Amino acid sequence: MHRTPRLFLFAAPLAAVPGRAVAAGMPQLNVHDPLLIGQVVWGAVIFAGFYIVLSRSALPRIERVLSNRRTRIQNDLDIARRAKAESDRASAELLSTRHEAAAQARANVERIQNEARLSAEAHARETAKRLEADIANAEARIAQSREQALSSLPAIATGTAQNLVSRLIGEQDEQTIASAVKRVSA
């Protein structure tokens, strides 16, 4: 097994890489070495054992962990997506409810304003009607008083005229005076 080349220092780098050194005898090419065949047989056994342990136990174990993780992430994503859809729906619902409430409130305000206006108008109409009636009453009373006053005017005028005439001339003709007053006041 000691057929290795003895080379001089400065020739060594040239010789050791392929060339003469290989030709002179690499231990790897010594087919008469029983250990060379032995390592192939042992290597086959070890590699086969390695393959069996890997394919039966080690690799399926890793595959299980990885696929568990994949399914778990997928499930979590699904849950998150569902939750998002639900919250979207809830927020849309909330929005529409708020719209409805606002519309209703607006309608209420309008209705109340209308009612207030109508009742105020009615009240004003009523007051105006009452005032008109009062005015009419008062006018009627005034007219009556005036009539009364006007009707009593000829008598007063006649009386006054008689007094004046009797003071002035000392006699009186009731008929003439009354007709004269009537003529003047007509």
Add this chain to the structure above:
Amino acid sequence: MTGEASVAAGSTIDALGQFELHPVLGSLGEALRFSQSPLFMLIAVVLVLAFLFIGMRPASVVPGRLQAAAEIGYDFIHDLAIGTMGEEGAAFFPFVFALFFFILAGNYLGLLPFSFTYTSHIAVTLALAVTVFLISILASLRFQGLGFFKHFMPAGAPVWLSPLLVPIEILSFLSRPVSLSIRLFANMVAGHVLLEMFAGFTIMLAGLGFFGHILAVAPIAINIALTALELLVGVLQAYVFAILTCIYLREAVAH
């Protein structure tokens, strides 16, 4: 890299001694033909399985660091395998996973001092490549039946060229396990030989007195850079092996 390399009297470098096989456990190892190579295969396999089992023990939905690392390893190879072979190739995913981590762990274990790189043995890489080759042939025959042989005549090529094309296609098909195994083997050997060479330079220069001591720093610096390169090469070669396996198997399962 092993400490086996004998730098005798500061005048020679034994760059290939690190690849020699030695029985472990004395005579028992000798009788069982159990060298340090299968020992490191065993260590690599145990480390990878421990990484996966300990990492995945919490099996939690929110992974910790180690579990995340194990899952990244799984996802990386799973995407590679399914992305290349499609869902029809899902049955081969554990095989590709085993190949990638067997090679990666071997490449990286070999970078530790006093360890052994089993991927630097052509017998090991060839055995792996032949396994891939046989599995792809069996899968082709199972998924495509005799239609598998149509691959040797490229579609659309003129018939009169077939005497030339068919032998070329057969040769290129048969060369797959060779190129697959030699690519990995040669990369690992070259890297480890270089590391050994420069480490040897340091020892030799150190024997040259004061200036030698100063100059001896340079190969150490180079070795640090080479170690970084080897870390890259180690994962790259494992990846290349795995993706080529996927490509061969895709041809087998594609209809």
